Amino acid sequence: MAVKTIEWKKDRVIMLDQRLLPHREVYRVCRDYNQVAAAIRQMVIRGAPAIGVAAAYGIALGMQKSKADGTRQFAVEFTKLGDLMAGTRPTAVNLFWAIDKMKKAFATGIQAGESVAELKARLDAEAQKIHDDDVASCQTMGRFGAEVVPDIPGGARILTHCNAGALATAGYGTALGVIRAAAERGKVLSVFADETRPFMQGARLTAWELTKDNIPTTVITESMAGPLMRDGKIDFVVVGADRIAANGDFANKIGTYTVAMMAKAHGVPFYVAAPLSTIDMKTPDGAAIPIEERNRREVTHVGSTQLAPDAASVWNPAFDVTPHALLSGIITERGICRAPFDQSLRALFD
Numbered sequence: 578m579a580v581k582t583i584e585w586k587k588d589r590v591i592m593l594d595q596r597l598l599p600h601r602e603v604y605r606v607c608r609d610y611n612q613v614a615a616a617i618r619q620m621v622i623r624g625a626p627a628i629g630v631a632a633a634y635g636i637a638l639g640m641q642k643s644k645a646d647g648t649r650q651f652a653v654e655f656t657k658l659g660d661l662m663a664g665t666r667p668t669a670v671n672l673f674w675a676i677d678k679m680k681k682a683f684a685t686g687i688q689a690g691e692s693v694a695e696l697k698a699r700l701d702a703e704a705q706k707i708h709d710d711d712v713a714s715c716q717t718m719g720r721f722g723a724e725v726v727p728d729i730p731g732g733a734r735i736l737t738h739c740n741a742g743a744l745a746t747a748g749y750g751t752a753l754g755v756i757r758a759a760a761e762r763g764k765v766l767s768v769f770a771d772e773t774r775p776f777m778q779g780a781r782l783t784a785w786e787l788t789k790d791n792i793p794t795t796v797i798t799e800s801m802a803g804p805l806m807r808d809g810k811i812d813f814v815v816v817g818a819d820r821i822a823a824n825g826d827f828a829n830k831i832g833t834y835t836v837a838m839m840a841k842a843h844g845v846p847f848y849v850a851a852p853l854s855t856i857d858m859k860t861p862d863g864a865a866i867p868i869e870e871r872n873r874r875e876v877t878h879v880g881s882t883q884l885a886p887d888a889a890s891v892w893n894p895a896f897d898v899t900p901h902a903l904l905s906g907i908i909t910e911r912g913i914c915r916a917p918f919d920q921s922l923r924a925l926f927d
């Protein structure tokens with residue numbers, strides 16, 4: 578897809594405002610780190626790998642503009658910036674992974690006795706590398722994932738949830754990367770995109786991305802996925818992830834768990850596609866993953882139209898946890914992990 582999700586221009590970070598899609602393609606220019614942090618919080622940019630890249634650029638941008646005349650003051654500012662970025666969203670571990678990468682690059686520079694100017698150059702290069710590596714990982718995941726899409730005459734009918742595409746990453750996508758790669762090999766008949774209440778990433782973003790790539794796409798509400806599977810109209814499910822725990826349980830957009838249960842009940846292969854930056858070996862299982870709760874307005878309103886009465890309470894968790902027992906496999910840039918996931922995931926890092 579030709580559209581750039583995020584771009585680094587050394588003195589500014591440019592992001593496609595995903596809140597306005599598919600109606601308007603508006604690029605936001607962040608000229609300071611506070612604007613980058615606000616963009617992540619307000620979901621101008623969203624999706625686990627994409628917010629990791631945004632946080633890295635936010636740090637690089639903030640440090641680029643630092644007026645510190647010595648490394649001591651520079652280090653104080655760097656710590657403050659890392660903390661700010663870490664407070665933007667809690668569930669996607671890619672955010673913390675990217676901040677950690679920046680911290681390690683900074684520590685290496687300090688140990689080497691680098692000047693403020695050299696540290697700035699190092700942070701700039703590290704953020705750019707995080708971006709480039711994510712694109713490469715998505716493309717490799719696509720190749721591995723395309724292999725497990727069933728070979729069906731005329732192509733497979735694939736269901737996905739939320740948006741795990743170029744918009745949710747630095748480019749190409751995780752789950753949509755698999756779909757793109759499979760489509761390039763002639764293995765895809767059509768894609769069913771769950772609309773993904775309440776933020777509508779499926780209807781607004783996934784359908785936008787896939788139709789731009791001329792991949793036949795049908796938008797459905799979440800409640801329609803079960804009957805489609807029962808009627809034998811879905812051959813394969815692939816979704817992204819915001820955090821995969823050490824035992825294979827994973828957090829993804831609210832509604833993923835229900836899709837996984839349906840897939841299990843109807844014998845449909847259910848895969849998650851995610852880079853190693855999404856795997857959190859320090860989190861033992863799904864119960865330990867922090868789940869972001871978002872504001873009530875996302876549920877009570879559609880656009881500016883209020884649907885639910887003010888007096889009603891609202892529960893709005895942004896993510897749910899799917900237990901590893903429902904998974905057919907985890908597609909990564911190092912290959913496909915199978916059960917027992919605690920062992921296959923561990924082997925990725927050995």
Ligand code: MRU
Nearest residue numbers: 623624625739741745817818830
């Ligand atoms: O709240 P969002 O839109 O940031 O949630 C995004 C998702 O849940 C995606 O499915 C996930 O990050 C995988 S993206 C490659």
